[in-house]
Structures are given as C-alpha cells and as structure tokens.
Amino acid sequence: MSFNTIDINKQRQDLSSYDDVWLFGYGSLIYKVDFPYIQKRSAYIRGWNRKFWQGSHDHRGTPQSPGRVVTLVEAQSTKKCFGVAYRVRPDVFEHLDHREKNGYLRYEVNLHFLDSDAGCTKGIVYIADPDNAAFLGDASIQEIANQIHHSKGPSGPNREYAIKLAQALEELGFDDQHVKSINQHLQNLEQ
Template sequence: MTDTNIDTDENNLQSLSTGDCVVNEIDSDFWVFGYGSLVWKVDFPIETQQIGYIKGFQRRFYQNSIDHRGTVEKPGRVVTLVPADDETSVVYGVAYKIPKAKQQEVLEHLDYREKNGYERCLVPFYSLNANKAGESIRNIVIYVATKENDSYAGHKNDLNDIANQIFEAHGPSGPNREYVFRLADAMRQFFPHHNDDHLFELEKLLKERERKSFNG
C-alpha cells in the first residue's frame, strides 16, 4: 500500500466528515468498502477485491430509501453504519480496489449512487482473503448515512415495524425485500460462520410475511 496521497484539489478526492470517522485524504490506491448493495451489485470497474471487515460499527437498516428501494411517498429501508458501543464490533463486507485511470469517474458515480443522505469517510479495512489475512488497507472509503440527513430513520428501530415498511416498499431498483434477501444471501456466501443478527432476523420476518401473504 503506497503512502502517496492523491492531489485532492486536482482530483476532488477529499472525504467528507461523518463525525465518527477519521477523515483524511484518500490514498492513491483507492479502495471502497461495500456492506450493502455494493456487496453484490458492483456497477463500476474494479482492479481487484477482498473480503473482510471494518471495526467499531454495526450494520443497521436505519436509512429510508426514496430513490432506489422506495419512493418519497412510500420509502423503503436500506443499511447504513452506526457506531458500536463495543469497540470489538465488526461489519463484514467486500473491499474493491479502483483502477487509477477510473478513480475520479468511480468516485463521482458512487457519490451520485449514494446521494440520498450518505457521506464518505475513511477507516481501516482488515482482509480475510487467504493470502491477505490480517492485513490492513489504510484509508478505505465507506459511505455512511449520518443521523443529520433527512432520510435517517434510526429513531424508528423496531424490527417488526422495519419489516412492515420493507415488505410494502418498491422503488426504481426493485422490491425492497429483494435488497434484504440478496444481502443476507451474500453474507452467508462470503461469511458462512458469521451470524448478522439484525439482518437475518429481518430476513426471517419478511419471509414470514411472504408466506402469510401467499397463503392469504
């Protein structure tokens, strides 16, 4: 990993403060961490990828989606990261290295994709790849929906209520429940020994609602 920093004035690659993240310039090796739809929907060029985790956060369905998995009239729910009380808490996901020639293009694409309340900041990433286990990628980019954004919904955190909202929501990217199912499937595929209680319990509640709906 190089310690050379990109000229942020020229390339506009400076991260934004989220309050709980360490904010520095993005390195010339530009990595981004996927913990939601980026785990399975990579719609930008990558050079390589690694599975692993970041520390000090929890993955939660605390962000309303009005542009991808819901609408303004009937918002869906998608994940964000919230600081964990337990410093040993980790969030598993996938790290993507962006080709140098595509860095600015990908950054602009991701900023637009995450425009509904997400800001970017930088944290260490810890790889679980066989030949990279325990290795830290300094300053990986994460997108976090902060509590200050208009679509933050962490104050409504009852899982049954979240499940009801997701079950009824549909947006330009498809049914909201599909987002939950695909994320849960990806977590089992990449991290079969990890139990994401919040995600898997929500998946269970949604499947129960599907069965009831199918049976009338």
C-alpha cells in the first residue's frame, strides 16, 4: 500500500449521511486536537495494543530518516487500549484523512466509555497496518527510543511526540507500559 491513504480512506467509509461520528484517538489525537469536536470522553477499545511501530515520513521524520509514531496492533480480545473519543461532524474527516495519510486507514470499532456502563457504541479509528509502506514494526525499546531521539520532521522533533503522548496518558490516568518504557529511555538519552 502507498504512503498516502487519503483516497483509500474516502472509499472505505462514506460518512456523508451521518450527523456525527465518534472518533477514537490513541496517539497524537489525544494531545494535539486541531479539529473541532462536539463532545470528548475518555474511552477504550478492546483487542488492541498501542505500539511505536509506524514510521513517520511526513510529520516526525523524513523519507530519508523516518521517525516512529504509534499505531495499534492486534492483541487478546480482553486487552484494552485507552484513549479519548471525540464526537465530530463528518466533514472533520477531510482534515483528519490528510493528517493521518501516512499509512493509516480508517476502521470501525466498538468504543467503550469510561463514564458509562451502557455497553458500547460504534466509532472510527485510524490504524496503520503492517502492509503499509511506512510500517517499521517491532524493535527493542532501546532501538525505538534511539530512533525517536534522533528523528525530526516538519511537525517537530519525534521525541516531542513521544513525551507529549506519555504525559497525556499519565494525566488521563492511563498506564501504558510500552509508551512509559520508551519515555524513560528517551529521558536517559537526554542526560
């Protein structure tokens, strides 16, 4: 699959008939909210782990020196990935499809809100699958942290992304060992 997924995402779901749509954010969408939303709620999805396995050639790195950003990888169905859900108007996806164009595809998921026991609701999440051209995959925590430490792109240093994500998750009360471990290694590299 190509690096640019804008056209693919427009074909995957026609959201024009909806008044609003729930969007699940698990990475930079948690702390960099550069889109209008109607409502915001803490939420989780089941069966996914957040991992720094996606290359960033357009925001936090370059084609010659890609950064690393998070994507979701399948996990046990009991595993919960915590994040933030935003109720948005469908036209917001015009901006989001461009922002998330580097290998991310829209998927429909069941969202579970932390402030409710009322089951789940359908939502959209962007996931960079292993078959996209920017996918970097697994590496040791040290290798990932080192790559993040040295990468920089049009949106700024890659380490800024990792640090802001770790801080946002901590402020929300979400414990993500993968993000926390990488952030610890980044702090050691700064010294």
